[in-house]
Amino acid sequence: MTKQQFEATAVTLPSTHQEGLLLSETLRDSTSVSRTGPNGDLEITVTSHFASYSRQKGVSEYGAVRTAVGHYTKDLNGGLLKDGATLTSGRKLNSESQTISAFGMEVDVDPAAVTLLAPTGLRTESNGSPISIFSGAALEQDTLTLGELDGVAAFEVPGRNFYPGSMWMTDEALYPGSMWYPGSMWYPGSMWIAETGWYPGRTWVPRSQTGGTGSSNEEETTTAPTLVFIQGGKSFADVFGVDLEAVGGRPVEPGETLEAKNLTVASVGNSLFSWEYPDGYEVLFKDGRPAALGGAVFELAVLSTPSASVAGVETNPIVSMDSGTLLTEDTTRTLLRSVGISDADDVRWVEGPKRLSRDGYLALDEKIVDNIPESLTPSEPTIIDEQTTIETYAGVVSGQHGSWAVGIHVARATPDDHVIAIGMQRAPLESAGGVTDEGEEESPIPFPIISWKNWYLDARAMMGVVVPRLSEQRK
Numbered sequence: 001m002t003k004q005q006f007e008a009t010a011v012t013l014p015s016t017h018q019e020g021l022l023l024s025e026t027l028r029d030s031t032s033v034s035r036t037g038p039n040g041d042l043e044i045t046v047t048s049h050f051a052s053y054s055r056q057k058g059v060s061e062y063g064a065v066r067t068a069v070g071h072y073t074k075d076l077n078g079g080l081l082k083d084g085a086t087l088t089s090g091r092k093l094n095s096e097s098q099t100i101s102a103f104g105m106e107v108d109v110d111p112a113a114v115t116l117l118a119p120t121g122l123r124t125e126s127n128g129s130p131i132s133i134f135s136g137a138a139l140e141q142d143t144l145t146l147g148e149l150d151g152v153a154a155f156e157v158p159g160r161n162f163y164p165g166s167m168w169m170t171d172e173a174l175y176p177g178s179m180w181y182p183g184s185m186w187y188p189g190s191m192w193i194a195e196t197g198w199y200p201g202r203t204w205v206p207r208s209q210t211g212g213t214g215s216s217n218e219e220e221t222t223t224a225p226t227l228v229f230i231q232g233g234k235s236f237a238d239v240f241g242v243d244l245e246a247v248g249g250r251p252v253e254p255g256e257t258l259e260a261k262n263l264t265v266a267s268v269g270n271s272l273f274s275w276e277y278p279d280g281y282e283v284l285f286k287d288g289r290p291a292a293l294g295g296a297v298f299e300l301a302v303l304s305t306p307s308a309s310v311a312g313v314e315t316n317p318i319v320s321m322d323s324g325t326l327l328t329e330d331t332t333r334t335l336l337r338s339v340g341i342s343d344a345d346d347v348r349w350v351e352g353p354k355r356l357s358r359d360g361y362l363a364l365d366e367k368i369v370d371n372i373p374e375s376l377t378p379s380e381p382t383i384i385d386e387q388t389t390i391e392t393y394a395g396v397v398s399g400q401h402g403s404w405a406v407g408i409h410v411a412r413a414t415p416d417d418h419v420i421a422i423g424m425q426r427a428p429l430e431s432a433g434g435v436t437d438e439g440e441e442e443s444p445i446p447f448p449i450i451s452w453k454n455w456y457l458d459a460r461a462m463m464g465v466v467v468p469r470l471s472e473q474r475k
Contacts, residue, residue, distance in 0.1 A: 003043045006306035006316075008417035010049035010473040011384070013302070017469040021462075022058035023300060025051060027338065046316050048305035049473075052339045055298040056082035068157060068228075068249075069117065069131070070164045071241040073293060076121035076128040081296045082340065083120040084427050086288025090114035090132065093275050093283065100272045102154075102229065103139070104147030113138040114273075117291060118284035120428040123402045129269030130284060136227070136263030144227075145257045152231045152271050157249035159224040159264060164294040226264045227252065229271035239268055282430045285402065290427035290455050298462055299424045301339045302470060304417045319418045323391050323410045326420075327353050336397075341408075341424050343400045350403050352395025356456060381467040383421065386413035390463050392456055396429060403429040407456045409463045421470060423463045425455070 010030075018024055032047040059081065074081040090098070090111030097108040116130040136144060146154055228249075230236065236244040244250070252258075267273060277283070290297070308316045318326065326332050333347040341347060380389050391410045396403050409423040 003045070004308075005045045005047070006308040007047035008049055008304040008306045010051070011302050011304040011417075011419050011470050012051050012473045013053055013300070013466065013469060014471055017466075018053065018058065019062045021466060021469075022062050022295075023053040023055055023298075023466070024057040024061045026054045026057055027052045044308060046306050046308050048303060050304075050335070051302050053300040053302075054082065054340070055294075056080070056296050059294065059296055066161065066242075066247070067164045068162045068236075068240045068242060068247050070293070070296075072128070072131070072239070073117075073119040073291075075241045076119040076126050078121060078126070080120075081293065082299070082426075083343075084293055084297045085117055085119040085291040086285055086428060087291050088116045088118065088284045088288040090116060090273075090275075092287045093277075098273050102147060102149060102152070102272055103141075103144045107139050107141075109134060109138055116275075116284055118281055118288060120285075122281045123285060123428055125280070130275075130281065131269075132267040132273055132275070134265055136258075136260035136265055139260060141260050143257050144260050144263065146252055146254050148254050149229075151233065152229055153233075153236075154252040155228045155230070155236050155244060155249050156225050156252050156258070157228055157244075157247050159226050161247040161249070162226040162228070162266065164292065164296075224262045224264075225258070226266050227258065229265070229267045231269060231271040285428050286430040288428075289452060290405070290425075292458075295458065295462060297425045297427065298459060299339050299341070300466060301335060301422045301424070303335070303420045303422075305420075307414055307416075307418045316418070318420075319414070323412065324353060324355060324393065327393060327408060327410075336408075336422075336424065339422075339424060341406055341426060342397045342404055344398050345400075346398070348398040350396040350398055353393035353408060354395060356392040356394055358390075358392075358460075381411065381464050383411060383413035383419050383467055383470060384415040384472060386415040388413040388467065390460055390467070392460055394456065397426075399428075405429050405452075407459055409456075409459055411463060411467045419470070421463070421467050423459055423466070425459045427455070 010028075012028070013021075013023060013025070028049075028051045030047055030049045032045055034043060034045045036043060070081065073085050077083040077085075090113070093116070094111050097110055098114070099106050099108055101107075114132050114134045116132050118130045119126075119128065122128060122130065228236070230239050236242075236249065240247075265272070305316055305318055307319050321329070327336075328349060336342070337344075337347045380387065382388060388411045393408045393410070395406055395408075397406055398404075404426040405428075407425045411421045413419055
C-alpha cells in the first residue's frame with residue numbers, strides 16, 4: 001500500500017480587510033479525507049482548510065449597532081441581527097385607507113404609502129411589534145402639528161440614526177457599496193421607489209439622507225428627521241434598547257409643529273394604526289421583501305482544497321464538480337449550516353438552487369450570453385491573481401421556525417490549490433417546509449425572490465470587493 005498526502009494552503013481574509021469590510025472571522029478549521037486511489041493500490045489523504053466571516057460579528061466588533069432600528073431588530077431576533085427583517089406594503093393588510101388623529105385632526109393614509117418592518121423574531125412571537133413607516137408627505141400637508149395623544153408618546157430622531165445607514169460605512173474608496181452600508185435602499189430615495197419598489201408608492205419625498213442631491217461634497221442642509229410614536233407608556237429605551245440621547249433624539253410635545261416635506265413617520269405596533277393580524281404576523285413574511293440592514297445578513301466562507309491528481313486522474317471530486325451540484329451535496333450543505341445559512345439542524349433545499357444572471361434574474365440562455373457585447377459585461381474579480389467568475393444562486397432552505405430565502409454567491413479559481421469563496425445572505429419567509437422527516441412532501445411555497453434584484457446585486461458587489469482581498473496564509 002502506497003500512501004500519498006495532499007494538503008492545501010489556507011486562504012483567509014486578512015485582519016486589516018476584515019475591519020474595513022466589517023467582516024469578522026467566526027471559524028477556522030481543517031479537515032482530512034482519505035480515499036482509495038484509482039487502481040486500489042493507493043491511499044490518498046486530502047487535507048482542506050476552511051474559514052468563515054460574519055458581517056454581524058464585524059458590526060459588533062468594529063462598529064456599534066448605533067441606529068434605533070438596528071437595535072430593535074437585533075433585540076427582537078434574540079441578539080441575531082443577521083436573521084434580518086422584511087418590509088411589507090400596508091396594502092397587503094388592508095385595502096382601505098387608515099385614519100390617524102395624532103395631528104389634531106383625522107387624516108386618511110393610503111395603506112400603499114405605508115411600509116411595515118417586521119424583524120424575523122416575530123415569526124416566533126417574540127416580545128415586539130412591526131414598525132409602520134411612511135413619509136410625512138403622504139398626509140398632503142406642508143406642516144404637521146402634534147395633537148394631544150392618549151397613551152402614546154412621540155420622539156424626533158435624525159433619520160440617519162434611526163434607520164441602519166451611513167453610520168456603518170467604512171472607507172468608501174476602498175470598500176464601495178452604498179446599499180450594503182446602505183444608502184438609498186434603506187433611507188428614502190429613488191431606489192426605494194422606481195427601481196425596486198421596496199417602498200410602495202411615490203410619496204417618499206427626500207431623495208437623499210440630507211434632502212439634497214446626495215453628493216458627498218454637499219453640506220447637510222436638511223435634517224430629514226423621523227417622528228417616532230410609541231404606545232403603552234414605555235420609554236424610547238424600553239422599546240428600542242438604546243437611549244434616546246444616544247441616537248440624538250428628543251421628546252416631541254403636543255402643540256409642536258414640524259415640516260412635513262422631509263419628515264418620515266414611524267409607528268411602533270398600532271400606536272397610530274389599527275392593523276389586524278388574524279393569523280399572526282405570517283402575512284408580513286409571506287409577502288415581504290428583505291430589509292437592507294446594512295448588509296448584516298452577509299456571511300462569507302472560504303475553502304481551499306488540493307487539486308490532487310494521481311496517475312493523471314483528479315482524486316478530489318470537489319474540483320471538477322459544478323457549483324450548482326456542489327451546493328446540494330451533503331458536505332457543502334453541512335458547511336452552509338455551520339456558517340449560518342439556516343437555523344435548522346439540517347439544511348434542506350425547499351426550492352432551488354437556481355442560478356441567476358449577472359443582472360439578478362434567472363440565468364440567460366448560453367447562446368444569448370455568448371452574444372452579449374463585451375462593453376455590457378461587468379469585469380470579474382480575481383482570487384490570488386487568478387481570474388474568476390461570481391456565480392449567483394437563489395433558493396429557499398428549510399428553517400427551524402420558517403423557511404429562509406437565500407442568495408449564494410460562488411467564486412472559484414485554481415491558482416494552485418482549488419479555492420472556493422461563498423458569500424451568503426438570507427431573509428425570512430413564512431412558515432413552510434419542504435420534505436418532512438417522514439419523507440412526505442409538504443405544500444410547496446412560492447418562489448418569490450427572483451424579483452429581489454438589488455438584494456442579490458448588492459451582495460455580488462460585496463463579493464467583488466471581498467474576493468480579491470483573500471490571500472494565502474503560509475505556515
